[in-house]
Amino acid sequence: MSDITKQSLSELVKNIKDKKLSSEEVTRAFIDRSEKSKELNTYITEDYSSALNKAKKFDQKPNLELKLPGIPMAVKDLFCTKDIRTTAGSKILGNFVPTYESTVTQNIWNEGAILLGKLNCDEFAMGSSNETSFFGNVQNPIDKNLVPGGSSGGSASAVAGQLTPITIGTDTGGSIRQPASFTGTVGLKPTYGSCSRYGIVAFASSLDQAGPMAQNVKDCALLQEVISTYDSKDSTSIDFKRNNYSKELTNNIKGKKVGIPKEYRVDGMPKEIDELWQKGIQYVKDCGAEIFDISLPHTSYxxxxxxxxxxxxxxxxxxxxxxxxxxxxxxxxxxxxxxxxxxxxxxxxxxxxxxxxxxxxxxxxxxxxxxxxxxKVRKLIKNDFDEAYKKVDAILTPSTPSSAFKIGEKKDDPVSMYLNDIFTVPVNLAGLPGISIPAGHDANGYPLGLQIIGKAFDEQNILNIAYAMEEKINFKNKITDWWIK
Amino acid sequence: MTIDLKTIKHISKLSRISLDEEKAKKLAGDLNSIFEFIEKLNELKTDNVEPLTSVAETTLKLRSDKVKSKDIREQIIKNSPQDNQDYFVVPKVIE
Known part of the structure; x- marks a missing residue:
């Protein structure tokens, strides 16, 4: 099979379970493609030879009951990985080798996945373009010299460029959803307290959450199912009943109430973003959900x-x-x-x-x-959502106010860079789950995303809405492999 | 409100980040534009609003205080920029 890296996570899992592919074949395919993709600068640390050994070992005695059997995976370099350098994209941690493993990555390895390496990100996850990394810019596979977004820019780029079948990022103000939107991929920021923060290099502890970044909603649901566990090592981890997100995934969203917040129609929003939003509203209606106009009055704060x-x-x-x-x-x-x-x-x-x-x-x-x-204002913002959720089950907005921009374009203007997160930040402040799905292209052919925001602990509902919309949108990412000579 | 160079130098001291004159000037400019943007919050009256300190409304769980990691001293010391195998070494603090 020459097109292994083009397969989705779910397809790879099925092919390994059906013994049509070995873990070694899959791992080798992603390593080969990663080796040819150095120009994207997605990896900070590669762990290829160790990955191949683990894959061979898996194939000798495969446990096919696992959810990620022998699946190779690279992760954001903000997760501590035992005995593997973890830099957080910073010079100050340039030679740091953790003595322990983050809970989220441990959950992934427990289900049979294999570490490929550590992915580039903005320094300490502070940035919206991956330009603040000590280890250099990341290229967006969509086009040369285009930022992949940030802070999980390496993660987004690696999934879109098919260097890893799936990955994890972290999201403090939009760091999963914005890069997902910029690269035509799916990114979920779970409810605060859903995924353990143990072993994640801390940025802003009341906002940080880990989450999956994937090629499609089903893969995203599967990884969320693996990483979301209660963890006594994180005092803000919440003990609630977690769904089998991928098993319970359904495109039946008939009768669901979806809110459209008028405050998200911000001044100067490009026409194509507004058009995309309108299209999204139509898709939701076509799926049998009901649309309601709502107000989140403190959005601009x-x-x-x-x-x-x-x-x-x-x-x-x-x-x-x-x-x-x-x-x-x-x-x-x-x-x-x-x-x-x-x-x-x-x-x-x-x-x-x-x-x-x-x-x-x-x-x-x-x-x-x-x-x-x-x-205090954070409380008002949360109250806005509490009020809205008396009327609706979920909220639909654009993910970002624009498509991906050029490397260097906003680097010297911090406020203009911060404005990228205008639609994603309120979700973190209120501790809610939000998912970005690719929904269209701008005039340049660059991807644009829509965001679905849910009630706390209601990941299943937003995954279902995303799944139903994904089917209607039928988005195709335009990856030309421009970086492969 | 504007943040002057004197304030920048004070914050730099509190942050334990040394700044040369050029960097301090650049930061003063950046911080002023950021605070101009932050001042928007003053439009809101919040006298009777309770501050939100945590979105996770849970009481902290207790667990027994058991040692789980053993014999990792060597591994931990290995990460230090300077050590004498048993201790972290820092510049002399007592004359």
Whole structure:
């Protein structure tokens, strides 16, 4: 089979279970394609030879009852992997080798999957274009010199470019859904507390969530089923009854109530995004769901709130990088000088910017005016959703205000970069699940995504709506393999 | 409100990130445009709003305090930029 890497995760699982493909064949195919795809710069660390050994070992005694039997998979380099370097895209963790495994990746290996390597991302997941990574830009497989989005840019690029059948990312303000939208892939940000944060390099602890990034909704549901578990090692992990998301997946969404928030029709939104949204509304109707106009009045305050809460938590989380116990250390004249030089040389510009914002809003005399104020507005934003969910079961919006932009286009303008997350950030602030699915193309042929937001713990419902819409949309990603010589 | 260079230098000290003059100036510009955007929150009256501290409305679960990782000292020390095999080493702090 020459077209192994073109198969979806579900097809690969079936072919391995039916013994039509071996884990070794599949693993070798993805390694070969990854080797030819270095120009995309998706990998920070490759673990190919070890992956091949694991695949051979799997084939000797295959356990075909597992959900991901012998499936090779690369993961975002924000997940700690035991004995494999984990950098978070930062110089400061450039040589860090974890002594333990994150719960989410452990769940994946427990179901038979095999690590291919660690994927590029914005430094400490702070960015919307993958341009803040210490390990360089990632190319979008859609077109040369196009950003793949961020922060899970390497993950999105690797799935769209068929370098891994599926992957995981993390989403603090849109870092799964925005790159999924930019690369024509499916990305789910689960409910806060659904997937354990244990062993994920922390950015903003009250917002961070891991989630699947896939070629289609069914694959996405399968991986969500594997990674979402209660974990006593994460004090914010929530013990609720989780569905068998892939088994219970249905395209029957008749009678479901879907809300359309008027505040998401923002000033200056390109016509093609609005048209895409209207098309999406029609698809939902065609599937037998009902459409309701709703209001989320505090939407425009979500980004300013996020840019207080997230940096505040980041400045606190990143205080641990002091050049003492692990990571990069710069030479200093004394201890304080060593700390200051280590952090100045070890962190990139965007990370320093956010640490400074966070430190400022938490500093004496400013806490009430900024941090406390933001927490209050966060409550209002959550109340908006609570109110809306009295009337509807889910909410449909665009995923991003534009398609992917060129590398370098927004690099020097932080506020314009932050505006990318205008539709995704409110979902994190309210702790809700959201999924982005590819829904069309812009005039350049670049993919555009639609987002379905659900009630807390209602992943099944948004997966079902996404599944029903996917069938109607019949999206085809335009991957030309331009980077393969 | 504008953030001046003096404030930037103060925050840089609190953040333990050293800045040269050029970097400080660039950061002052960036932070001012970001805070201009953040000031929008002042449009809202929030006197009677309870701050949201966690979206996960659960009480913390208790678990027994058992040691689960053993004999990993060597592995942990191996990640340090400077050590003497038993301890992390830092620049001298006491004269």
């Amino acid at each position: 979500a980004l300013p709130t996020y840019y207080i809460v997230a940096p505040a938590e980041a400045s606190s989380n990143l205080a641990r990088y002091d050049g003492v116990k692990y990571g990069f250390r710069a030479k200093g004249e004394n201890l304080i000088d060593m700390y200051e030089k280590t952090r100045s040389e070890g962190f990139g510009a965007e990370v320093q910017r956010r640490i400074m914002i966070g430190t400022y809003v938490l500093s004496s005399g400013y806490y009430d005016a900024y941090y406390l104020k933001a927490q």
